[in-house]
Amino acid sequence: MVNMEENLSWKSIFWGVFFSLFILALTYLLISPRENTFFTRDKSDKLAEFRETRVVGRQDGRTVWEMVAAGGWSDKAQEITHLSGISKGKILNREGRTVLANLTAPNGRAWRHSEVVEADGGVTAVLDLGKFSRVPKQEREWTSLRGDSIKYFPTEKRSEVRGRIRLQKKESVIRADELNIDQEKKTAVFNGGINLTRRDSDLRAASLEYWGETEALAARGEIDLRLKESRTRTAIRCDRADLFVDLNKDIALQGSLEVVQGKKRSRAESGLYSRAQQKLRLRGRTVTVLENKTVIRAEEMLYSLRNGDAWASGNVEATQKERQARSDSAFYDDRNETVTLQGNVTLKRGTEWLRCRQVTISVKKETFEARGVADSSFNL
Numbered sequence: 001m002v003n004m005e006e007n008l009s010w011k012s013i014f015w016g017v018f019f020s021l022f023i024l025a026l027t028y029l030l031i032s033p034r035e036n037t038f039f040t041r042d043k044s045d046k047l048a049e050f051r052e053t054r055v056v057g058r059q060d061g062r063t064v065w066e067m068v069a070a071g072g073w074s075d076k077a078q079e080i081t082h083l084s085g086i087s088k089g090k091i092l093n094r095e096g097r098t099v100l101a102n103l104t105a106p107n108g109r110a111w112r113h114s115e116v117v118e119a120d121g122g123v124t125a126v127l128d129l130g131k132f133s134r135v136p137k138q139e140r141e142w143t144s145l146r147g148d149s150i151k152y153f154p155t156e157k158r159s160e161v162r163g164r165i166r167l168q169k170k171e172s173v174i175r176a177d178e179l180n181i182d183q184e185k186k187t188a189v190f191n192g193g194i195n196l197t198r199r200d201s202d203l204r205a206a207s208l209e210y211w212g213e214t215e216a217l218a219a220r221g222e223i224d225l226r227l228k229e230s231r232t233r234t235a236i237r238c239d240r241a242d243l244f245v246d247l248n249k250d251i252a253l254q255g256s257l258e259v260v261q262g263k264k265r266s267r268a269e270s271g272l273y274s275r276a277q278q279k280l281r282l283r284g285r286t287v288t289v290l291e292n293k294t295v296i297r298a299e300e301m302l303y304s305l306r307n308g309d310a311w312a313s314g315n316v317e318a319t320q321k322e323r324q325a326r327s328d329s330a331f332y333d334d335r336n337e338t339v340t341l342q343g344n345v346t347l348k349r350g351t352e353w354l355r356c357r358q359v360t361i362s363v364k365k366e367t368f369e370a371r372g373v374a375d376s377s378f379n380l
Contacts, residue, residue, distance in 0.1 A: 049073040055083065057115040057154060064154040065091045065117050067103060083108035086119050091152055091159065093183050100159070102126050103150070120149035127167070127181075143169040147179070157183040165190070172245070173197045174208065186212040194219070200247055200275050202226045215245040225251075227273070227280075230305035232262040232334070234280065238271070250274050257282065262308050262334065263291045266301055278305040288312070290363045294320045294339065296330060308334030316341060318361055323368045324348040325359045337363045347373070 070085025089103025106121035148163025177192030206221030239255025253271035269284025299314025328343030357372025
């Protein structure tokens with residue numbers, strides 16, 4: 001009888017302990033933080049969150065940037081403030097004038113001690129390159145800006161824009177991979193995949209630099225310039241092109257200059273494109289090939305963009321097969337495909353040079369016609 005009572009007592013203790021352990025295990029599983037998003041590292045790093053807040057960056061007691069964030073939070077170290085839904089952002093220069101406005105972006109970050117601010121996820125803004133200059137521009141001079149991200153460094157007074165950049169001012173559009181803006185030097189430098197589209201031309205280059213005070217542009221490296229307003233398609237390749245925002249100002253071309261227009265190809269040391277005159281002037285030991293049949297060498301070659309005609313001047317030398325003639329100037333008639341040499345004209349016949357009043361070369365028929373040679377004319 002005693003043994004039975006002892007056995008029942010031990011069984012009760014055993015089942016009581018087992019039930020207690022089961023309840024403890026179940027409680028642990030229920031409160032375990034393994035997958036609870038509230039206890040994630042991102043959440044635990046946050047010190048404070050905010051909504052619909054105006055965020056301002058200051059340096060030496062003055063505002064250098066500001067924006068409105070739909071939401072955000074600061075980390076425990078209070079070094080970085082993370083922003084979301086950025087709008088109404090702007091950057092100010094040392095005089096307190098706005099140089100970038102209407103900044104919008106999905107995300108951003110602001111660093112407390114450096115006051116550096118960054119926006120990414122696809123940014124849009126308006127950029128006032130005109131305010132680099134001494135005379136403030138009107139609101140219509142603002143330039144539309146798009147890119148993947150933008151970062152502003154107040155101490156260095158510069159901005160970096162990265163990824164799929166599109167800058168538009170009136171009818172001119174610049175596309176690039178990188179844009180670096182220096183508020184101190186008043187310059188903007190574009191790099192990678194440069195494409196400048198204007199009403200009169202399309203330009204591609206390795207890099208492009210802009211000076212705000214003069215509104216001048218300098219393109220460098222592997223330049224490909226296509227003139228769109230000419231009757232005959234005109235393509236230009238060179239190492240450097242200097243141009244202006246004002247379309248009516250000339251474009252200077254330098255370095256390994258090559259021009260193709262219709263059936264003409266030219267090489268020169270430098271050139272000057274005038275939209276106002278609709279002409280392209282080539283200088284420095286120019287060599288022009290007409291239909292791969294006739295070669296014209298001269299100190300200068302002037303292309304007409306209206307009708308495709310061309311004028312050569314200075315020590316002109318024309319060669320076609322074994323025939324050769326020299327003169328002070330020559331005129332190429334694009335419609336009739338003829339070259340007319342005038343001024344101190346000499347024609348080579350055999351081993352002697354004959355003076356002529358004029359020599360007309362048919363590029364298509366591959367003939368030379370000389371006039372005014374001892375009161376006679378002859379063909380070669």
